[in-house]
Amino acid sequence: MSQVIEYSEKVMDHFTNPRNVGEIEEAAGVGTVGNAKCGDIMRMYLDIQDNVIKDAKFKTFGCGAAIATSSMATELLIGKTVEEALKITNKAVMEALDGLPPVKVHCSLLAEEAIHAALWDYAQKNGITIEGLEPPVKDIEEIEEVEET
Numbered sequence: 266m267s268q269v270i271e272y273s274e275k276v277m278d279h280f281t282n283p284r285n286v287g288e289i290e291e292a293a294g295v296g297t298v299g300n301a302k303c304g305d306i307m308r309m310y311l312d313i314q315d316n317v318i319k320d321a322k323f324k325t326f327g328c329g330a331a332i333a334t335s336s337m338a339t340e341l342l343i344g345k346t347v348e349e350a351l352k353i354t355n356k357a358v359m360e361a362l363d364g365l366p367p368v369k370v371h372c373s374l375l376a377e378e379a380i381h382a383a384l385w386d387y388a389q390k391n392g393i394t395i396e397g398l399e400p401p402v403k404d405i406e407e408i409e410e411v412e413e414t
């Protein structure tokens with residue numbers, strides 16, 4: 266028996282009309298993460314000036330929830346300081362989308378980790394340390410496994 270998954274209007278809106286799709290040439294930071302289980306990949310580009318995210322764009326090869334969370338993540342990122350951007354969790358992205366079905370929560374982890382990976386790239390390129398930022402993972406399964414244990 267198949268189960269019908271219901272999505273919020275906001276998820277459907279960001280899936281069918283995603284914001285900030287594309288790439289930023291010579292971005293201050295670029296981060297790519299994937300999920301080996303489903304094969305989905307998300308890449309986040311950040312334009313950062315004077316410690317503020319001036320622009321954010323993404324390319325996601327993935328499911329609808331991954332596209333919606335990347336789109337919402339870019340909207341939340343623009344205008345934030347680097348420190349504020351670090352606090353954008355997958356929960357914050359999900360709340361901004363009025364929730365995700367439980368089986369799709371892991372998709373939002375891609376967005377959180379893509380942000381971290383892009384910030385990490387920015388920090389590396391500029392030789393700075395962003396307090397609280399851990400080295401990024403390439404595959405979100407690494408986090409999921411840690412959380413399960």
Ligand code: FES
Binds near residue numbers: 305375
């Ligand atoms: Fe792969 Fe959603 S199923 S990120």
